[in-house]
Structure formats: C-alpha cells, structure tokens
Amino acid sequence: MMRYLRIFATFFQASLVRDMTFRLNFLLEATTSLGWMAMNLAFYLLVFSYTPEIGRDSGWTKEPFFVFVGTGLVINAIVQAFFMPSVEEFAEMVRTGGLDTALVKPVDAQFLLSLHRFKFSALANGLVGVVLIGWAVGRLETPPPPVAWLLYPLLVGCGVAILYAFITALAAATILMGRNQSLYDFWFYITNFSRYPAEIYAGPWGGPLRMICTFVIPILLVVNVPAHTLALPLSGGDRRLILVTLAAAAAAVGLSRLAFQAAIAKYRSASS
Amino acid sequence: MPASAPLHARGESSNPVIRVAGLTKHYRVFDKREGIGGSLRGLFRRQARTVEALRGVSLEVDPGEFVAVLGPNGAGKTTFLKLLSGIITPTSGTASVLGHVPWQRHDDFRRRFALVMGQRNQLWWDLPAAESFRLHEVIYRVDPARFARTRDELVELLGVAKLIHQPVRELSLGERMKLELVAALLHEPEVLFLDEPTIGLDVVAQHAIHSFLRQVQQERGTTVLLTTHYMKDVAALCRRVVVITHGRILYDGTLAEIVDRFTTHKIVTLDFETPPSDAAVAAWGFPCERRGPQVRLRIDRDRIAGALSEILAGESVIDVTVEDVPLEDVIAGLFRSAGDDGEPTAALQEAVR
Amino acid sequence: MTAVARSGGWPFHGWTTMLSICVADRLAHRGDFALGTLMRFLPIVTQIFLWTAVFSAAGSTSIAGYSRNDFVAYYLLTMVARSFSSMPGLASGIARSVRDGSVKKYLVQPVDYVGFLLAARVAHKLVYFAVAAAPFALVFFLCRSFFPWPPEPPVVAAYLASLVMSFLLGFLLEATLGMLGFWFLEVSSLIFVYMLAQFLLSGHMFPIDMLDGIAVGSAGWSLSLGDIVRLLPFQYTAYFPCAIWLGKLRGADLAVGLAMEAAWVVAAAVACRFAFLRGTRRYSGYGG
Numbered sequence: 001m002m003r004y005l006r007i008f009a010t011f012f013q014a015s016l017v018r019d020m021t022f023r024l025n026f027l028l029e030a031t032t033s034l035g036w037m038a039m040n041l042a043f044y045l046l047v048f049s050y051t052p053e054i055g056r057d058s059g060w061t062k063e064p065f066f067v068f069v070g071t072g073l074v075i076n077a078i079v080q081a082f083f084m085p086s087v088e089e090f091a092e093m094v095r096t097g098g099l100d101t102a103l104v105k106p107v108d109a110q111f112l113l114s115l116h117r118f119k120f121s122a123l124a125n126g127l128v129g130v131v132l133i134g135w136a137v138g139r140l141e142t143p144p145p146p147v148a149w150l151l152y153p154l155l156v157g158c159g160v161a162i163l164y165a166f167i168t169a170l171a172a173a174t175i176l177m178g179r180n181q182s183l184y185d186f187w188f189y190i191t192n193f194s195r196y197p198a199e200i201y202a203g204p205w206g207g208p209l210r211m212i213c214t215f216v217i218p219i220l221l222v223v224n225v226p227a228h229t230l231a232l233p234l235s236g237g238d239r240r241l242i243l244v245t246l247a248a249a250a251a252a253v254g255l256s257r258l259a260f261q262a263a264i265a266k267y268r269s270a271s272s
Numbered sequence: 273m274p275a276s277a278p279l280h281a282r283g284e285s286s287n288p289v290i291r292v293a294g295l296t297k298h299y300r301v302f303d304k305r306e307g308i309g310g311s312l313r314g315l316f317r318r319q320a321r322t323v324e325a326l327r328g329v330s331l332e333v334d335p336g337e338f339v340a341v342l343g344p345n346g347a348g349k350t351t352f353l354k355l356l357s358g359i360i361t362p363t364s365g366t367a368s369v370l371g372h373v374p375w376q377r378h379d380d381f382r383r384r385f386a387l388v389m390g391q392r393n394q395l396w397w398d399l400p401a402a403e404s405f406r407l408h409e410v411i412y413r414v415d416p417a418r419f420a421r422t423r424d425e426l427v428e429l430l431g432v433a434k435l436i437h438q439p440v441r442e443l444s445l446g447e448r449m450k451l452e453l454v455a456a457l458l459h460e461p462e463v464l465f466l467d468e469p470t471i472g473l474d475v476v477a478q479h480a481i482h483s484f485l486r487q488v489q490q491e492r493g494t495t496v497l498l499t500t501h502y503m504k505d506v507a508a509l510c511r512r513v514v515v516i517t518h519g520r521i522l523y524d525g526t527l528a529e530i531v532d533r534f535t536t537h538k539i540v541t542l543d544f545e546t547p548p549s550d551a552a553v554a555a556w557g558f559p560c561e562r563r564g565p566q567v568r569l570r571i572d573r574d575r576i577a578g579a580l581s582e583i584l585a586g587e588s589v590i591d592v593t594v595e596d597v598p599l600e601d602v603i604a605g606l607f608r609s610a611g612d613d614g615e616p617t618a619a620l621q622e623a624v625r
Numbered sequence: 626m627t628a629v630a631r632s633g634g635w636p637f638h639g640w641t642t643m644l645s646i647c648v649a650d651r652l653a654h655r656g657d658f659a660l661g662t663l664m665r666f667l668p669i670v671t672q673i674f675l676w677t678a679v680f681s682a683a684g685s686t687s688i689a690g691y692s693r694n695d696f697v698a699y700y701l702l703t704m705v706a707r708s709f710s711s712m713p714g715l716a717s718g719i720a721r722s723v724r725d726g727s728v729k730k731y732l733v734q735p736v737d738y739v740g741f742l743l744a745a746r747v748a749h750k751l752v753y754f755a756v757a758a759a760p761f762a763l764v765f766f767l768c769r770s771f772f773p774w775p776p777e778p779p780v781v782a783a784y785l786a787s788l789v790m791s792f793l794l795g796f797l798l799e800a801t802l803g804m805l806g807f808w809f810l811e812v813s814s815l816i817f818v819y820m821l822a823q824f825l826l827s828g829h830m831f832p833i834d835m836l837d838g839i840a841v842g843s844a845g846w847s848l849s850l851g852d853i854v855r856l857l858p859f860q861y862t863a864y865f866p867c868a869i870w871l872g873k874l875r876g877a878d879l880a881v882g883l884a885m886e887a888a889w890v891v892a893a894a895v896a897c898r899f900a901f902l903r904g905t906r907r908y909s910g911y912g913g
Contacts, residue, residue: 006410014399032817039825046835047679050688055678100359101394106382107411189667196671200678268299269360 007107008115015085015118029121037073037125041132044069058199063136064231068197070132071227075159076191077126079167085119087167091174099175100269110260114168137230144230151242155226158249162222165252166190172256172263190219198224214241218248289463289495290333290356295365297326297351297519325351327519328365333497335462338489340506341499343516344607349499350389352516353467356497357387370463383412386456390468391445394452401436401451405458412459419458426454430484446477453481457488464489466498470505482508503600517607527599534606535597537570542583543591556583565590662760665704669764672700689834695871697771699832701764702867707829708753709788710795710862712746716819719803720812723908732905739800739901746796776870783879787866790886795862797893804897807904826854828864834873858889 019026044065047054054060060068090113093099102112137144144152170187193213198220201210213220225245228238301323326348333339343349354360356367358374358381367374372381388394395404409419427433430450435443440451449469456464466485470478486509489496498505506513506527513530515523523530540557544565553559556579557571571579576594583589676696679688686692691699719742722728731738765772776784802819806812824830836851854860865886868874874882 003410003413007407010403010407010410014403028814028817035817035821036824039821039830042825043830046831049838050835051679051683053682054675056681058678058682097389097392100354100387100389100392103359103377104357104382104387105411106379185664189664192668192671196675196678200671200674202674202678206674206677265361267360269354 004107004111007111011116012118016120019118019120026121029119030124033122033125034128037128041069054197055199055202058197059232060197060199063139063141064227065197066136067133067140067231068223068227070129070136071156071159071230072195072223073129073132074126075156075163075223075226077123077129078160079163080122081120081126082118083114083164083167084122085117086114087171089117090171094175097269099264099267103264103267109264110168110171110257113171114164133230140231142233148229148234152226152230155229155242155245158245159222159226161249162218162252163191165249165256166219168253168256168260172259175260175263175267190217194219194222194224197227215244215248218245218252221245221248287335288332289335289337290331290367290369290497292332292356292367293330293365295326295329295352295355295367296324296363297348297355297360298363299323299325324519326355326362329516329519329521330365331514331521331524333495335495336489336493337512338496338510339498339512339514340510341497341514341516342501342503342506342603343499344501347516347607348519349516350467351519353387353465353497353499357385357465358382383459384461385463385465386459386461387465388452388456388467388469390449390466390471393440393448395440395448395455400439401432401455404440404451404455405436408455408458414459418460422458422460423454426457426488429487430454430480446473449473449477449481450484453484457494460492462494464494464496466496468500469498470500470502478504485509503603507599515603515606522606530606531596531599531602534602535573537572537597538576539568539595539597540571540576540580541566541568541591541593541595542589545588545590548587662757663763666760666764669697669700669704669768673697689832689837690873691832691834691871694771695773696832697768698773698871699867701768701771702870703829703863705761706788706791706863706866708757709750709866710791712795712799715742715746715796715799716803716816717813719800720806720816723803723806723904724810728908732908739897742800743796750792773872776872780869780872783883784866784869786883787861787869787886790883790890791861791866793890794858794886794893797890797897798858798862801893801897801900804900804904807900807908823859823862826857827859827862828867829862832868833860833864834868858893861886861889 048062048065052061054065093113099109099113102109105112166187198210198214201207201213201220210220221241221244225241228234229242232238234242299322300320302320329348329352341349341352351360355362356369356374358377361375370381370384372378374381395401399407405423408414409416414422427436430453432447432450432454435447435451440448443451453469470481473481482505485496485498488494496509498509500506511526513523513525513527514521515530523533525533537557539560544567547562547565548567550559553562553567553569557569557575559567559569561568580592580594584592676693680686680693688696719728728738731741799819802816803812805815809815826833833851833854836854837849839850841848841850841853865882869879869882
C-alpha cells in the first residue's frame with residue numbers, strides 16, 4: 001500500500017542523509033569495493049590471455065563473460081545496497097530487543113526488518129557493472145534482440161528476488177538460533193558458487209551439482225539466466241530456464257516468507 | 273487457596289480491557305558448560321532445563337485503571353508484558369487485550385496500544401526524534417493534523433522541544449526515555465504497557481515522568497500497566513498493585529491494604545525522661561533501636577493499646593509516635609517470604625487468607 | 626622523558642594462559658568452528674571447476690607451466706601458506722591501540738611490545754592449527770590425486786623453512802604497517818592499499834608464473850611482469866612456499882629464493898623495530 005511506500009521513502013531519506021553526513025566513510029567504502037572489483041577484472045583479463053573461452057563450446061568467450069560479470073556486479077550491488085545492511089545488524093537487533101520493537105508495530109515485521117537501512121556506497125560497483133555491460137554488449141558477435149532487452153531487467157529482478165529470499169531465510173535462522181557467525185559465512189559460500197557461469201559445473205560431479213544449484217537451491221539462476229539472455233543466443237532449453245527462473249523467484253520469496261513467519265511465531269525474546 | 277487468586281474484590285464493571293486467565297510461559301534453556309572438557313561435551317549433548325517464567329497468572333483490568341505490577345528481578349513481570357503485547361506466545365493460558373488475542377498480532381490490535389521498555393531503544397538510533405515521530409505517524413496512520421497537535425502537547429508537557437532535532441544517540445538516558453514516552457503516545461493508544469520505565473534514571477527525571485504519566489492518564493483515560501521494582505513509581509502513580517514473585521501473583525489489591533494485610537505489628541517510638549531498663553523494654557515489645565532516652569520498638573497490633581497504657585502509666589514519657597512498617601520493608605519482606613521454590617510460606621499463606 | 630620499552634626476554638609465562646583461553650574461546654563457539662573450518666574449502670570446489678573449464682578451451686594442457694591439477698594443488702597450498710602468513714586484525718589492532726591510548730601500558734611495562742604481539746600470534750596460530758589440522762588433513766587426503774607426490778626431503782625441508790619465514794614476514798610487515806599509527810591518525814586507508822596489493826601480488830589470486838608472459842619495458846630489457854612482482858616481498862606470503870612444493874624452484878634458484886626471503890624477514894624486522902622506537906619516542910613526546 002501507499003503506507004509502505006511512504007515508510008520506505010522515510011527510511012531511504014534517513015539513510016541518504018546519514019551516508020552524506022559520513023562522507024569520508026562513504027567514499028572509502030566505495031573505493032574499497034571498486035578496488036577489489038578492479039583486481040578481479042584484471043584477473044579475468046589475465047585468464048583470457050591464455051584461453052579464448054571459459055568452458056569449451058559454452059559460449060562464454062570474453063565479451064559474453066564480461067556481460068556475465070557486469071550482471072553479477074549490478075545484482076550484487078542492489079542486494080548489498082538495499083537488503084544486506086538491514087540484515088547485517090539483524091543479529092544485534094535481535095540480541096538487544098529491536099525485534100520486540102518491530103513486532104509491536106502495526107506493520108509487517110519482515111518489511112521493517114529487511115528494509116530499514118541502506119548503504120549507497122555499494123551502488124558504485126553496480127555503476128561499473130552497467131558500464132561493463134554496455135562495453136561488452138557493444139562488442140558481441142550477435143547483438144541481443146529487442147526481446148532480450150525487455151527480459152533482462154525482469155530477470156535481473158528475479159535474481160535479486162532469489163538472493164533476497166536467501167537473506168530472509170538467513171534472518172529467520174538468526175531469530176531461531178541467535179547470533180551465529182557461520183550463518184553469514186554461509187552467505188559468502190553460497191554466493192561464491194555463482195561467481196562464474198553455471199556451465200563450468202560439468203562432468204560426473206559437476207553435472208549433479210549444477211542441477212542441485214539450479215533447481216533445488218536456485219543460486220545458479222541468479223546471474224546466469226539474465227546474462228545468458230542478453231549475451232548469448234537462446235536455445236529451447238534456455239527459454240524453459242527463463243520460465244523456471246520466474247517461477248523460482250516467486251517460490252523462493254514465498255517460501256522464505258513462510259520460514260520468517262514461522263520463526264517469529266516461535267520467537268522467544270531475550271530474557272529479562 | 274491458590275496464591276494467584278485476586279484478593280481485591282473486583283468491581284461490577286462488565287467490560288475489562290485486559291483479561292488474563294492461567295497465563296503460563298515456560299522456556300527450555302540450554303546450559304553452557306565450563307572449561308574445555310565441558311565445551312567438548314557440549315558439542316554432542318546439551319544439558320537442558322525448563323525455566324518457568326510465568327505460572328498461571330490471572331487478572332482483569334478495567335478501562336482507565338492504572339495498575340502497577342511489582343516484583344523482584346526475574347519474577348516474570350517483563351515476560352508478562354511481552355505476552356500481553358504479543359511479542360511472545362504463551363505455553364498455556366489465555367489473554368485478551370482490547371478484545372484481541374495479543375500474540376495473533378493483528379494490525380488492528382497493534383494500532384491501539386503502545387509498549388515502552390526501560391533502557392531499550394525503540395526510536396531509530398540514527399534519526400533525530402522528530403524523524404522517528406514522523407515515521408510513527410505514517411506507521412500508525414495518524415491523521416496529520418491530530419498528530420501535530422498531540423505531538424506538540426506531549427513535547428511541551430515533558431519539556432523536550434529542544435531535543436527533538438538532535439540524533440537520539442547523543443542524548444542522555446533520561447532525555448531518551450522522555451522522547452520514547454512521547455513517541456508511544458503519539459497515536460493516542462488506549463492501553464499503555466510500561467516496563468520499568470524509570471530504571472537507571474535520576475530522581476529529577478523520574479519525577480518528571482511520574483507527573484507526566486499521571487497527567488496523561490487522567491486526561492485521556494488510558495489504561496496503564498506498569499512494571500517496576502521501585503516503590504516510588506508505585507506510590508506516585510497507582511492505587512492498585514499486583515505483586516508477582518516467581519511467576520505467580522502473590523497479591524492483587526490496593527497499596528494501603530498491603531500494609532494492613534502483611535504486617536502484624538506497628539513501630540512505636542518513645543521519648544523517655546529517664547531511659548528505662550533493657551528488661552522493661554523487652555517486656556513491652558521487640559526493640560529495634562535505642563538511642564539514649566529514645567527507644568524504637570515493634571509491637572504487635574493487637575497489643576499496642578495495652579502496651580501503651582502500661583508504658584504511659586509506669587514511665588514518664590515525653591513523646592510517643594505510632595507508625596506503620598515502611599512500605600519498602602513490607603514489599604521486601606513479601607519478595608523474600610515467597611520462598612525459593614516459589615511456593616508461599618505457610619506464614620504468608622495465613623496472612624493472605 | 627621517553628618511556629621506551631626494553632626487551633625483557635620472551636614472555637613465556639603468558640603463553641600457557643593465552644593458549645588455554647584461545648582454545649576455550651574457540652570451542653565455546655562450537656557450531657562455528659566445526660562447520661567453519663570445513664566450509665573454508667568450499668571455494669576450492671568452484672576453483673576446480675573453473676580451471677577445468679578454462680583448460681577445456683585453452684588448446685593446451687599447460688598454462689604458464691601449470692597443468693589443471695597443478696592449479697588445484699596450487700590453490701590448496703595457498704590456503705596453507707595463507708594460514709601461516711595472514712595476520713587478521715594485527716595492523717588495525719596496533720593502530721587502534723595507539724589511537725585510543727591503550728598502547729601506553731605496554732610502553733611502561735618491562736615487556737617488549739612487539740615480542741608480546743608475536744607471542745600472542747604464535748599462540749593463536751598454534752591453537753588454530755590444533756583445531757584445523759583435522760579438516761585440513763581431510764581435504765588434502767580427498768584431493769591427493771591433484772598433487773605431485775611424494776616430494777623429496779630437501780623440498781619438504783625448504784617448504785617448511787619458507788612457511789616459518791612466511792609467518793614471520795607476514796607478521797613483521799603488518800606490524801610495521803600498524804606502527805604507522807604513531808604518525809598517521811587514519812591508517813585504515815593504508816591498510817586497505819596493503820591488503821589490495823597483497824591480494825593481487827602475493828599469488829593468492831593466481832600463480833605469479835602467469836605474469837611471466839607479459840613483457841615490461843623495451844626490447845633491450847627482457848623483463849617480465851612476473852620478474853618485477855617477484856622482487857616484492859608479497860610473493861612470500863602465498864606464492865613462494867607453493868612454488869617450492871610444486872617443484873617450480875630447484876637447486877640454485879631455490880637457495881637464492883630462500884636467502885631472499887630471509888633477507889626480507891631481516892629487513893622487515895629492522896623496519897619494525899625502527900618504526901617502533903621512533904614512533905614511541907614521538908608518541909611520548911606528546912605526553913600521552
């Protein structure tokens with residue numbers, strides 16, 4: 001409803017004001033993430049000096065691969081800017097009773113808890129990602145058809161939704177299990193799998209792994225499907241995968257919400 | 273007779289705002305073990321025990337009442353409030369606040385009450401209070417004109433107008449608490465839950481909050497439930513006191529009656545012309561203090577008249593004072609005599625009957 | 626008046642206490658350490674698949690002298706090397722203690738501040754290896770087919786020597802960095818640059834041999850980027866021990882490499898000591 005939009009707008013403004021107040025910190029964070037990203041780009045260029053393609057006949061030559069990298073940057077930037085900051089302080093919030101405060105308000109708790117703080121410095125990487133995509137798409141062998149451009153933002157949104165679902169599940173686990181560092185490491189390891197195109201997971205071990213990470217824990221759909229749609233020609237199987245992605249995004253968000261509701265129903269609150 | 277049954281005769285009012293019956297909350301707690309051996313063992317098997325935070329609490333509160341829930345630390349007061357505000361769900365028992373079951377967390381319900389917890393922060397840490405208030409207005413869907421009026425009134429009443437534009441984390445505990453109270457009342461709730469609101473505050477702040485609460489409650493007829501372990505809060509604000517110890521209600525009635533109900537003696541202070549002998553003093557009652565010609569004793573209530581006439585007849589007395597046992601001592605005694613297993617001692621059960 | 630700490634010998638007596646506290650602390654977070662140590666190897670799985678994919682289209686079974694198996698072995702070995710040379714929080718910790726004044730207590734006690742920090746790190750690493758040995762062993766056993774096995778005794782000896790020196794070098798470099806806190810208020814940007822450089826140039830991301838194909842300078846020089854990177858001390862914190870184990874360095878090269886590493890350790894020790902002495906003198910000059 002309108003009310004939720006207005007609440008979001010208030011939080012947005014507050015975070016913006018805060019980030020602008022600590023301008024130095026903002027610049028430092030942006031520079032840090034840009035620095036790491038630049039090194040990774042250098043690494044990819046180095047690898048491509050030794051091979052023309054990542055995975056034989058996968059299609060991921062240099063330019064499509066950089067579309068993939070750029071897409072990953074954009075999706076991660078959105079998640080890091082708008083969802084991660086709220087969830088990062090979640091464990092601390094639960095510990096100090098912030099969850100109690102949220103539960104007493106006539107607003108959806110999940111909304112309040114996952115969308116109250118933003119970190120705009122994380123968008124820096126996203127901007128680079130956009131530039132990268134622009135550069136790489138311009139150099140593609142076959143430029144993407146118009147429908148690909150229509151599908152791309154939708155699929156990027158699905159990728160963000162799937163990651164958001166993971167975050168929500170993480171939050172639900174935090175409520176039930178209290179502060180647990182390995183939960184956040186979990187996030188890193190899960191997303192680490194999707195750093196490269198899914199096609200690298202081939203062979204007797206890779207095949208099943210790829211299946212699991214596509215259909216059970218759909219982490220490999222997040223960056224792969226939008227990037228593939230934009231950068232490479234689509235086969236029948238690829239088209240089906242787009243539908244799977246749309247369904248997976250909806251299912252993931254729904255399931256994680258159920259998990260979250262279940263967690264707050266069982267909430268014990270810090271003893272006092 | 274179960275100690276949790278209310279002693280104070282309930283009025284004939286037909287529609288209590290808060291209705292609680294047999295509310296119980298148990299927690300399973302896992303014990304952390306000490307040392308390396310313990311930690312290793314803890315990897316495979318954990319020791320669990322059950323903490324009974326609340327054991328069958330029942331009461332009713334009428335609209336507009338100001339009730340204090342008094343009890344020592346760990347008595348279950350905060351658990352009780354958390355149940356009534358829907359933060360946690362009970363193990364058994366029922367409760368209804370404003371006609372809703374709190375732990376179903378309906379938005380309609382949540383819009384009609386407010387919860388303030390002492391030393392806990394509800395205002396958004398980085399925002400100035402004014403921004404938090406604005407957020408509050410949107411969250412609770414308060415009509416803007418009404419909101420502005422209410423806010424200005426409350427801010428004026430507590431004298432915090434200069435503070436609302438500073439970031440909350442820069443303020444002192446007392447200032448923050450006042451702003452929390454303003455925030456809580458912005459949507460004009462019908463029920464207000466306060467959990468130890470004056471804890472950690474200095475006397476001046478406590479006093480300001482007391483008069484604020486009194487005034488607001490009288491003007492708006494808000495039903496207030498306040499938990500505390502400070503006598504001062506109780507004495508300043510409420511007539512009805514519910515004493516909770518070890519998860520059970522020990523007493524539910526007026527403050528005045530507590531002294532009557534739970535003490536069997538009074539304190540008598542006598543100023544003598546010539547100090548009496550110790551033996552004589554011991555015969556009259558139980559001596560507490562002797563300072564030269566001044567003696568303080570505890571004398572059983574039924575014996576006071578007799579003892580006094582004896583003393584006045586036999587000795588030359590300059591001054592006599594008869595007082596009740598101080599409230600703090602009575603309450604402290606109540607907390608103590610509940611016993612470690614939460615069962616009232618025999619003596620207490622007698623008094624309660 | 627200067628309050629310069631004087632070295633009073635190893636603070637051995639603190640070690641056992643520190644050790645038991647570290648162990649207890651680790652075990653207290655049972656869920657964490659059981660899962661955490663194994664999970665640290667998960668990215669290796671991605672690496673294996675990545676390099677297999679890279680090789681499948683490369684048209685050659687060797688990239689920069691490494692086969693696909695060599696790459697996997699290399700990354701596993703960098704994890705071992707990094708576990709020796711990484712010093713989480715050392716530089717920032719020193720800088721912070723200078724900033725908030727808690728470094729003062731070390732300056733007035735008859736305890737060598739740097740020695741104390743070193744002892745703490747040694748204790749920390751011992752505990753870490755004690756609890757991480759099992760997961761490490763498990764992973765290496767599972768991945769044994771990737772390794773050229775078995776290595777000759779001199780290689781093993783050289784490898785272990787390089788690991789110990791890599792620990793010392795990592796410590797001294799970061800400690801010196803932290804000492805800059807005596808001069809600059811905000812050392813975090815410097816630390817960030819150091820971390821960046823180390824990540825890129827230590828061989829953590831990729832074997833430095835991959836840079837050998839990039840020529841630098843005009844025709845007369847015949848220097849490669851790899852040669853230049855190897856001049857820096859960063860390679861000893863990840864690349865160097867791995868290269869020894871994988872047999873990339875033999876005979877004279879190996880001896881020279883070890884000698885260079887030792888020279889860097891000495892240089893860093895001198896720099897660290899110098900920074901400390903100058904720093905504390907400057908610090909006390911303000912009458913903290």
